[in-house]
Amino acid sequence: xxxxxxxxxxxxxxxxxxxxxxxxxxxxxxxxxxxxxxxxxxxxxxxxxxxxxxxxxxxxxxxxxxxxxxxxxxxxxxxxxxxxxxxxxxxxxxxxxxxxxxxxxxxxxxxxxxxxxxxxxxxxxxxxxxxxxxxxxxxxxxxxxxxxxxx
Amino acid sequence: xxxxxxxxxxxxxxxxxxxxxxxxxxxxxxxxxxxxxxxxxxxxxxxxxxxxxxxxxxxxxxxxxxxxxxxxxxxxxxxxxxxxxxxxxxxxxxxxxxxxxxxxxxxxxxxxxxxxxxxxxxxxxxxxxxxxxxxxxxxxxxxxxxxxxxxxxxxxxxxxxxxxxxxxxxxxxxxxxxxxxxxxxxxxxxxxxxxxxxxxxxxxxxxxxxxxxxxxxxxxxxxxxxxxxxxxxxxxxxxx
Numbered sequence: 501x502x503x504x505x506x507x508x509x510x511x512x513x514x515x516x517x518x519x520x521x522x523x524x525x526x527x528x529x530x531x532x533x534x535x536x537x538x539x540x541x542x543x544x545x546x547x548x549x550x551x552x553x554x555x556x557x558x559x560x561x562x563x564x565x566x567x568x569x570x571x572x573x574x575x576x577x578x579x580x581x582x583x584x585x586x587x588x589x590x591x592x593x594x595x596x597x598x599x600x601x602x603x604x605x606x607x608x609x610x611x612x613x614x615x616x617x618x619x620x621x622x623x624x625x626x627x628x629x630x631x632x633x634x635x636x637x638x639x640x641x642x643x644x645x646x647x648x649x650x651x
Numbered sequence: 652x653x654x655x656x657x658x659x660x661x662x663x664x665x666x667x668x669x670x671x672x673x674x675x676x677x678x679x680x681x682x683x684x685x686x687x688x689x690x691x692x693x694x695x696x697x698x699x700x701x702x703x704x705x706x707x708x709x710x711x712x713x714x715x716x717x718x719x720x721x722x723x724x725x726x727x728x729x730x731x732x733x734x735x736x737x738x739x740x741x742x743x744x745x746x747x748x749x750x751x752x753x754x755x756x757x758x759x760x761x762x763x764x765x766x767x768x769x770x771x772x773x774x775x776x777x778x779x780x781x782x783x784x785x786x787x788x789x790x791x792x793x794x795x796x797x798x799x800x801x802x803x804x805x806x807x808x809x810x811x812x813x814x815x816x817x818x819x820x821x822x823x824x825x826x827x828x829x830x831x832x833x834x835x836x837x838x839x840x841x842x843x844x845x846x847x848x849x850x851x852x853x854x855x856x857x858x859x860x861x862x863x864x865x866x867x868x869x870x871x872x873x874x875x876x877x878x879x880x881x882x883x884x885x886x887x888x889x890x891x
Contacts, residue, residue: 505745508726512755523757526676537742540721546703547724617743620685635755641735644749645727 503641504616506552506559511628512635512644521629525556527563528634530624539613540607565615578609582596652874662774662826662849670828671772672730672850675712678831678846679733683713693767694719697883704762707789709751710769712737717746721821722763728754739824743884751782754789761789764803768878771807771851774826776861779851783865783883800884802870805862810852811825812877825852 506524516522553572560568580603605613625634626642633650634641660666675682689697693716700706702722711717711727712734716742728749729735738746749755751769764786771780786803792802813820817829828847835841859869863882872881 501747502745504724505747508745508757508760509747509755510757512749512753514753517758525755540743542702543722543724543743546722547705550703550705611724639736642734642738642747642755643732644747644753644755645730646750646753 501621501637501640502617503556503559503563503619503621504547505642506626507555509626509642509644510593511630511633511647512580513628513631513633513650516628516630519630522631524552524559525626525635527559527621528627530563530637531622533620533622534561534614534618534642535620537617539610540604541578541603541609541613544609544612544616545578546587547571550624564613565619568615573608573612578606578612579603580606611651652664663778667849668775669773670774670847672825674831674846674848675731676733678833679713679731679737681833682831683734683737686713686715689716689719690767690806690875690878692873692880693765693804693806696763696765700763705760706763706765707754707756707761707786708744709754709764709766709786710772711735711738711746711766713732714741714746716765716767717741717744726756752778752785754785756789759791762791762801764789764801765805766803767806768808770805771853772849774849774851775844780861780864783861785868787862787865787867787883787885790885792885795887800887802882802884804880804882805858806878806880807853807858808850809874809877809879810854811874815877819852823852823856824851825854829853855879 509525510517511522557568620640621637622640624637627634674701690719697719700723706723706725708716708725708727714727717725717727725744727738727744727746730750732748735746735748752779764878766786770782773782790801790803810819810825811821827850829850831846831848833844835843858879858881859872862869863879867883867885870884
């Protein structure tokens with residue numbers, strides 16, 4: 501399971517969902533694995549505004565992963581800035597051109613790809629801070645089926 | 652309408668465990684090998700989503716719809732671990748094991764949802780309506796300030812399918828068992844094994860009715876090759 505996925509998961513229990521503490525779920529006893537994949541910087545830029553950045557910070561801290569900046573980055577921070585002063589004077593045309601050409605990922609872009617897409621939890625648990633229930637992750641798959649007494 | 656004798660067992664969660672979940676877990680690999688072609692309306696719906704949209708595929712099966720649009724991000728879920736393991740291979744998306752009635756997703760967060768050939772496996776009217784209401788709960792609501800809400804595409808098997816190999820039509824029993832034959836491996840001497848899956852066949856207008864009962868709005872609906880489909884949205888947040 502990707503770290504990105506955790507940004508869109510809460511406890512499955514109806515009673516927990518309205519409680520702020522049901523998100524994010526807290527990883528425990530995690531075995532992490534890097535699964536390399538092609539970097540798609542435009543995809544990362546597109547989903548960036550939808551990330552809950554504070555939740556991402558708390559998860560990376562809990563997993564002991566390298567720290568993230570306190571403030572969420574802007575989409576343009578994920579790519580290497582183009583041509584500096586020269587580009588500035590030429591207005592719209594340059595903007596269009598740069599959108600068409602391949603964007604080169606900045607170090608931050610590469611780091612986020614590694615963290616969100618390539619870093620996976622292979623084995624472990626996800627704990628709800630609201631009810632304390634733990635969901636198992638096995639072979640990279642998280643299981644949210646509830647035991648009957650919790651439904 | 653009378654239930655046939657095999658339906659005497661009371662329907663609900665335990666019934667679905669036996670007649671839906673266990674079956675899919677057993678036939679997962681064979682089922683998956685027969686499910687690769689996306690249906691046109693689902694494909695269109697997914698391709699129309701703006702880049703960077705975050706969506707759900709509820710009851711994703713083998714994840715065949717996860718290959719349609721690589722510019723959105725989908726968190727897929729299914730009851731069957733074996734099917735989720737297949738679905739999880741489709742990048743950049745994700746897949747988890749979950750029950751449609753207890754989804755591990757926050758309310759009013761997602762840009763779209765699809766639930767294709769899933770709701771018809773719930774065995775009571777109440778549970779089908781509840782499932783639709785859970786799907787609608789995941790969607791962003793339209794606001795009185797004019798912000799658009801998000802949409803769900805729901806697909807169910809139709810009762811009216813006279814031309815199909817099953818041949819059901821208007822007036823027939825809607826709660827049926829449908830066999831899945833798992834062939835024994837060639838030369839192994841293993842006999843073929845037949846599994847019975849439960850389906851509720853939707854009649855004309857019933858899906859729209861269920862969406863309304865679930866508190867949703869039907870935005871578009873229709874019939875495509877033996878299935879009824881609808882695009883539904885949550886109601887507006889009322890100004891207080």
